[in-house]
Amino acid sequence: MANHCQNFAYFSGEPEQISKLEQALQRETANHLKEEYTDKGLTIPSYASNTVDLYARNYNLILSDQPDDFTKPGYDVYDLYGSKWFECEWEVMSDIEIQLTGSSAWSPVVSFFQKICTTYQLDAYGDYAESGMDFAGEFTITKEGEVTDNQTSYKQYEATNNPEGFFENVLYYISDGLFESFQSVLDYFKDVNWNLTDAETKTLKEEYGNYLITFTDK
Numbered sequence: 001m002a003n004h005c006q007n008f009a010y011f012s013g014e015p016e017q018i019s020k021l022e023q024a025l026q027r028e029t030a031n032h033l034k035e036e037y038t039d040k041g042l043t044i045p046s047y048a049s050n051t052v053d054l055y056a057r058n059y060n061l062i063l064s065d066q067p068d069d070f071t072k073p074g075y076d077v078y079d080l081y082g083s084k085w086f087e088c089e090w091e092v093m094s095d096i097e098i099q100l101t102g103s104s105a106w107s108p109v110v111s112f113f114q115k116i117c118t119t120y121q122l123d124a125y126g127d128y129a130e131s132g133m134d135f136a137g138e139f140t141i142t143k144e145g146e147v148t149d150n151q152t153s154y155k156q157y158e159a160t161n162n163p164e165g166f167f168e169n170v171l172y173y174i175s176d177g178l179f180e181s182f183q184s185v186l187d188y189f190k191d192v193n194w195n196l197t198d199a200e201t202k203t204l205k206e207e208y209g210n211y212l213i214t215f216t217d218k
Contacts, residue, residue, distance in 0.1 A: 003133055004103040005083065009113045009126035013143065015095040017120045022098060024062045025090050028052045051102075055085040059112060063119045082109040106130075110139055110149060118145040129154055159192035166192075167200070174207045177215065182208045 011021070029052040036053075037044045054062065056070035056077045070077065077084055083104035090100045100113070108128035117124050121143045129136035136157030139149040158166045170188060179185045185204055189196055196204070 003106055003130055005106060005108050005128055005130040005133075006101075006103055007086070007108050007126065007128045008099070008101045009116075009124050010093075010097065010099045011113075011116065011120075011122040011124045012097050013120065013122035017122055018092070018096055018098050021062075021116065021120045021122070022090075022092055025050075025052065025088075028054070028058055028061055029090075031058070050091060051087070051089050053085060054081075054088055054112075059086075063115055078107065080111065081115070082111040083107050086112065106133070108137070110141075110147065113139075114141050114145050114147055117141045117143055127157075129157060153192075155188075156192045159189075159194055163194075170204070171207050174204070174211050175214075177211060179208070 011018070029050060032052045033044050033048060036042075037048070052058075056068060056075070058067060059077070059081045060066060060068045068075065068080075083106060086102055086104045086109045088100055088102040090098065092098050107130075110128070113124055113126065116122065123143055124141040125139065127136070127138045131154045134154045135151060136154045137149055137151035139147060141147050152160075155166075158169070170185065173179065174185060179188070182205065185208060186196070186201075
């Protein structure tokens with residue numbers, strides 16, 4: 001099973017251009033829902049109304065009215081769009097704003113977002129994360145297609161952007177026996193440039209002590 005990379009992109013621009021992108025997404029969403037539900041005699045669930053599965057066959061239909069010839073020699077969907085597939089959810093936030101979120105296989109779809117920006121003359125910013133392969137990043141894209149992509153480890157990204165959740169996860173890792181020593185716990189925080197307070201260190205020691213007691217009892 002492929003590792004799933006989570007993607008988020010927020011696009012902004014002229015209302016006319018946002019509307020064009022919305023129309024393309026609506027068209028492919030309708031095709032997706034017909035194929036996945038209507039043609040099979042299934043009721044379309046409410047949560048699926050703004051979802052579409054994108055891959056080699058239809059990525060380019062968000063950008064133009066012509067699909068890619070993905071059977072031609074040398075065609076590389078990863079090179080063109082960033083990932084083999086993108087399970088996309090989209091939402092129009094206002095007449096000048098639209099966002100796309102979803103998971104992709106192994107790697108982010110920044111290349112696809114870049115093509116959206118140049119096609120529809122939109123600016124974008126967003127982020128992506130994949131814990132299994134330990135990477136995450138934040139990006140911006142201009143309507144000219146200039147990309148700034150700041151990639152880091154998933155661990156560092158979580159420590160910076162979700163510190164409370166990061167700390168809670170470490171407590172869970174301790175209780176689950178994922179650290180071979182208390183020093184390895186301290187090193188885990190050192191790796192993400194986290195300067196532990198006395199209170200945080202005390203909490204970690206208590207959790208590690210509880211783990212040792214539980215482990216010994218077993």
